């Protein structure tokens with residue numbers, strides 16, 4: 001499925017999302033399908049370094065894949081320890097990739113009459129859980145860097161100031177949201193294109209309480225598998241550590257790319 005969108009400057013942006021190529025709309029996973037827009041050449045948001053494999057999709061095989069991390073497992077030390085990164089990426093994220101591919105295969109089997117259609121509800125729940133888990137983790141890895149931390153600059157910095165009052169107010173709100181997630185889940189800074197505003201929201205598990213249409217820019221994983229080895233029950237310390245590895249350059253470019261791609265009014 002190939003789509004195009006006309007920008008305010010009148011130029012058409014070809015876009016092909018990983019999910020769209022499987023015929024799944026944005027609403028099915030709360031807008032996450034637009035988190036990584038990949039054009040005809042496999043470039044993400046005009047960045048030639050981001051291949052489909054880097055965003056977790058193998059177009060040659062037509063399946064989701066576990067993308068490589070943009071750094072080594074021990075590169076985020078001492079903030080995020082290497083063993084947590086290894087397990088988190090190679091075990092937990094990998095399971096979501098398998099679950100997503102399995103759910104899609106099982107739904108295909110239902111359509112072809114090889115599986116009882118009574119299973120659609122249960123399989124679709126698996127699709128939402130594993131799909132949201134996959135897309136959030138792909139974004140999560142890219143929003144961290146060994147040289148991260150500090151503050152954003154440029155257009156994102158200005159947008160945060162307009163929408164939240166200041167970077168400090170944003171930080172306090174974001175950390176509170178992450179700290180107050182009940183059980184396993186995420187706090188997410190997203191771009192909501194209808195109002196053209198940034199919003200902080202929470203996802204329980206991966207898929208519950210997402211905001212359809214809002215595109216994640218900066219998710220923090222507060223499942224215990226993200227921090228328990230090093231921080232045990234001290235989630236607040238982990239949240240502080242995450243703030244020190246945020247790749248604001250990536251988040252800023254992602255914000256500009258998503259904003260321009262999804263512009264809905266002048």
Ligand SMILES: [Fe+2]
Nearest residue numbers: 092221223226
């Ligand atoms: Fe996770």
